[in-house]
Amino acid sequence: MLNLEIQPVKKEFFDIAWKRLNNLTKPQGSLGKLEEIAAKLVAIYENPMPEIKKKAVLVFASDHGVTQEGVSAYPKEVTAQMVFNFLRGGAGINVLARHAGAEVVVVDVGVDYDFEKVNGLISKKVVKGTGNIAKGPALTRGDAMKCIEIGIEVVKEYHSKGYNLFATGEMGIGNTTPSSAVVSVLTNSPVEEVTGRGTGIDEETFKRKVEVIKRAIEINKPDASDPVDVLSKVGGPEIGAISGVVLCCASLRIPVVVDGFISTAGALIAYCINPAVKDYIFASHNSVEKGHKRALDFMGLKPLLDLNLRLGEGTGAALAMTIIEAGLKIYREMATFDEAGVSKSDK
Template sequence: MSVEWLNAPVAKLDETVRAAAEARQQQLTKPPGSLGRLETVAIELAALQGREAPSLEQISIVIFAADHGVADEGVSAFPQAVTTEMIRNFARGGAAISVLARELGARLEVVDVGAVIDPGPLEGVISQRVAAGSSNLAVGAAMSTEQLASALSAGRDAVARAVETKAELFVGGDMGIANTTAATAIAAALLKQPAARLVGPGTGLDSDGVQHKTQVIEQALLLHTALLEQPFEVLRCLGGFEIAALAGAYVAAAQVGLPVLVDGFIATSAALAATHIVPEIRPWLLFAHASAEPGHLLMVEALSAKPLVDLDLRLGEGSGAAVALPLLRMAVALHNNMATFAEADVSEEL
């Protein structure tokens, strides 16, 4: 499978619309800048969507699920069976993101790109299984070039489905036992930082578990040293199928002009990889929340990003992005529906 599609041009933001949105903000019945980031994010969405009155009615949330061979190293507090069990929970509507999507009126789909245990046919779950989990990144490459291409394409396909439903914003989420190990390894490689600066407890490791996880990641970084200057190879050697699918989705969304709201630690590692592979996509990425995982701050700083909220979240699933969505909707509503000074017959400053 080819990855040539990654070289397709990225859509341009509409700077004329941005200027019009900025001018409107100056005319609304409030002191300029008094609504802070609610103003700036509304302007950004206007430029991204190419319309002076942005809209966030149609939201597409896609959860990519897969297992990781590095779980064999004992880096997670939970067994790999949980990934498949959670896929079934998503399908039944019992997961956090399921509840949040219903509350938001958002379209939710789940893509199985490689759980160790095949969950079988489930309503709302799309099977694009690359393999029954990735390989162990601590003893070899997490995936082959062909597998990486397949996982990237799964993300691209998800964006195509979102476009078909006239989505106005794309949210990607993750599910995969041991995926914080892969995400931390990716971040350490791309940021050229020691694992100890980035590693966290994931699903609940104690201090000894975190120390062991750090050693496993350092072992992987040493093993793949010769390839770590190439972002595509970093993703192949250290990533996972769901992380690669997220990266593919981010690139594809930027190519078709669909704004993205990036979730937490795993999603941000995918964004970091994607922007290293295709730097031009960065303006299409908005960042939802500051993850409680220690390495997240270093990643968002490297991406020159400022998350919308900080609630000590570390669940994944796209849940942090879903929680931040009402803020974006309020920003859009204020931008679109507040009266101007002229409309309200209110005096402007002297």
């Protein structure tokens, strides 16, 4: 399953893109990151004139046993309640996905709730909540692999329907705790430097959260050289599914817009499995969670936006989709000097 073939993007397609970009009716480089985005899309799609057809934000939901340690400002029941909110179209991600012209796809990978058959929900439940990482592993290795496979399956299914731009999203009360543990282990960073306040916890809860993460790492001894081991011991189902999304998008040569801290923890696992995925990732934003920047820096990714976001769900990624699409529209629709009959700079 992890033998997906992923090739680095080819320089020749960047050359094609920059030749056109440098001949558009503007001073060279004057549209900055928008031009870089367009060139990257040409290289990812291996198409001199690529087109974004259909867009989807894949939102994976799961519960976490570590909420028993009092690390979140919200009770775990909120995970299932928010899944219903997503399905009704009332959450932040629904609003911003509509703005971006993207579909929201909600996938249950580990919510501790029996949804039965709910219209619009994709049921891929692996566990009913993870184990409490402060006392033992989050998942078995087999379940961790299943979670990665789910991310791959969902991308393949939607790609076959014509979707060729995906964003990652998640919902899971307590999931900044396993994300901090994953980032701490894989980037070899002190826990204090990659742990934030999640949904807005107070100082006492924050200190408890740091201690819980340290204990989880000490008890489970995740192997930093084995990303699946890290996922299974201190991660979570939605983190694993997101890593599968990133791996699959890279293998299919389609871009993936990664959201905030939890999504980036998933992308980090994918990167540690195969660093070539980096070429296919757009880092949407730099969140308030301080571990987020550490993970992005580790992968050498620069976020498109910095808006003090910390909601998750895929909200930052949906916003970034609008910027990415703007970059491609500039590339596709702006006239060249020759087409417009405009004189070029002679310098």
